[in-house]
Amino acid sequence: MSDTNSNRPSHRLFNVTGDGDNARWTDIGVAWATKDSKGFTLALNAIPVNGRIVMRINEEKPANKKGS
Numbered sequence: 001m002s003d004t005n006s007n008r009p010s011h012r013l014f015n016v017t018g019d020g021d022n023a024r025w026t027d028i029g030v031a032w033a034t035k036d037s038k039g040f041t042l043a044l045n046a047i048p049v050n051g052r053i054v055m056r057i058n059e060e061k062p063a064n065k066k067g068s
Helices: none
Strands: 011-017 024-033 040-044 052-057
Touching: 011 040, 024 052
Parallel strands: none
Antiparallel strands: 011 024, 011 052, 024 040
16 A cells, blocks of 8 residues: 555545536545555545546646636
């Protein structure tokens, strides 16, 4: 198991309900690659009760610019 305190999470976890433009994405946790790179350690802040779980690369959110 990886040491989750020594590095930043590489992915974010979302519970997704609905499809397309009507999809609702709820942030539910983060994930780190294991030391052997054969899996991931998941830290969940919430347990989804429906929908699907999507894991995405953890990227910085762009600054919200007013008027653009």
